[in-house]
Amino acid sequence: MNNARFPISLHILTLLARESGTLLSSDYIAGSININPVLVRKEISNLRNHGMIESKEGKNGGATLAKPAGTILLSDIYHAVQQTSLLGNSRNHPNPDCAVGKQINQHLDDLYKDIEGALLRKLEHMTLADFANKF
Amino acid sequence: MNNARFPISLHILTLLARESGTLLSSDYIAGSININPVLVRKEISNLRNHGMIESKEGKNGGATLAKPAGTILLSDIYHAVQQTSLLGNSRNHPNPDCAVGKQINQHLDDLYKDIEGALLRKLEHMTLADFANKF
DNA sequence: TGTACTGTAATAAATAGAATTACAGAATGA
DNA sequence: TCATTCTGTAATTCTATTTATTACAGTACA
Numbered sequence: 001m002n003n004a005r006f007p008i009s010l011h012i013l014t015l016l017a018r019e020s021g022t023l024l025s026s027d028y029i030a031g032s033i034n035i036n037p038v039l040v041r042k043e044i045s046n047l048r049n050h051g052m053i054e055s056k057e058g059k060n061g062g063a064t065l066a067k068p069a070g071t072i073l074l075s076d077i078y079h080a081v082q083q084t085s086l087l088g089n090s091r092n093h094p095n096p097d098c099a100v101g102k103q104i105n106q107h108l109d110d111l112y113k114d115i116e117g118a119l120l121r122k123l124e125h126m127t128l129a130d131f132a133n134k135f
Numbered sequence: 136m137n138n139a140r141f142p143i144s145l146h147i148l149t150l151l152a153r154e155s156g157t158l159l160s161s162d163y164i165a166g167s168i169n170i171n172p173v174l175v176r177k178e179i180s181n182l183r184n185h186g187m188i189e190s191k192e193g194k195n196g197g198a199t200l201a202k203p204a205g206t207i208l209l210s211d212i213y214h215a216v217q218q219t220s221l222l223g224n225s226r227n228h229p230n231p232d233c234a235v236g237k238q239i240n241q242h243l244d245d246l247y248k249d250i251e252g253a254l255l256r257k258l259e260h261m262t263l264a265d266f267a268n269k270f
Numbered sequence: 271t272g273t274a275c276t277g278t279a280a281t282a283a284a285t286a287g288a289a290t291t292a293c294a295g296a297a298t299g300a
Numbered sequence: 301t302c303a304t305t306c307t308g309t310a311a312t313t314c315t316a317t318t319t320a321t322t323a324c325a326g327t328a329c330a
Contacts, residue, residue: 027324033229045308055308058295099153107270196329
């Protein structure tokens with residue numbers, strides 16, 4: 001997870017949590033994060049698919065939270081953006097003729113799952129409201 | 136951490152743990168991982184700087200563990216290769232004129248530290264020997 | 271003294287990430 | 301109704317990061 005999707009999504013949701021009830025445009029949000037509005041709309045699309053955001057097209061459109069900030073867990077956000085393995089194993093094709101190479105991906109997966117579990121237990125105890133209230 | 140440094144280092148150390156006492160060449164190790172030998176030598180160089188590996192130059196040279204596999208913690212490996220933030224925040228420069236943008240990096244840092252702590256407590260309880268014995 | 275290694279720098283190639291451009295479609299309201 | 305202001309999404313370009321490759325000096329051995 002070397003890309004900025006987690007912090008971008010959290011940033012978007014924090015803005016929405018603080019302007020609860022009003023619709024924020026992707027341009028406005030992009031201005032706060034300082035990234036391209038198209039990226040914001042992509043993340044919004046993803047968060048909408050995960051039930052955290054509602055959005056409205058057309059003039060005066062924008063995005064808003066789909067449910068109370070207190071009911072959105074940081075682990076929900078993690079799950080929504082998570083794609084690659086936590087400790088990195090992109091593109092690894094060990095030698096299947098080697099006793100270690102043959103099995104290492106399986107053992108790495110087990111290890112990552114274990115570690116991710118610990119991380120998730122942390123994130124499950126923090127809500128978007130907790131985070132947004134720090135500001 | 137989107138690169139493969141953690142799994143590569145763990146793979147190297149696992150091979151060494153299983154061939155404890157003998158010197159393995161970077162070519163041999165690279166063959167098991169299926170990557171370029173120069174990358175292996177770079178990781179070995181890093182692990183050596185962190186006291187986990189010893190290496191010998193010249194003919195019949197190679198690498199070997201610098202201490203018993205039971206005394207090398209997975210958290211040691213994590214520290215040796217860790218460079219970027221766990222949940223990604225590369226290159227983020229939020230708008231300082233926005234109340235949220237201005238403070239978010241600080242709050243993200245706090246959150247990451249908290250999460251990383253949970254992860255490290257997991258890794259501190261696993262040794263290289265534990266991992267290598269799975270094969 | 272030739273051979274087989276490590277160590278490291280420099281460069282090139284491949285991949286991934288982010289920005290940009292483009293445009294169709296939706297909602298608003300003048 | 302129709303210009304305006306948004307979203308949604310695809311396609312492309314640009315840039316940064318990661319990995320592979322090339323090159324070669326230095327070391328140890330036999």
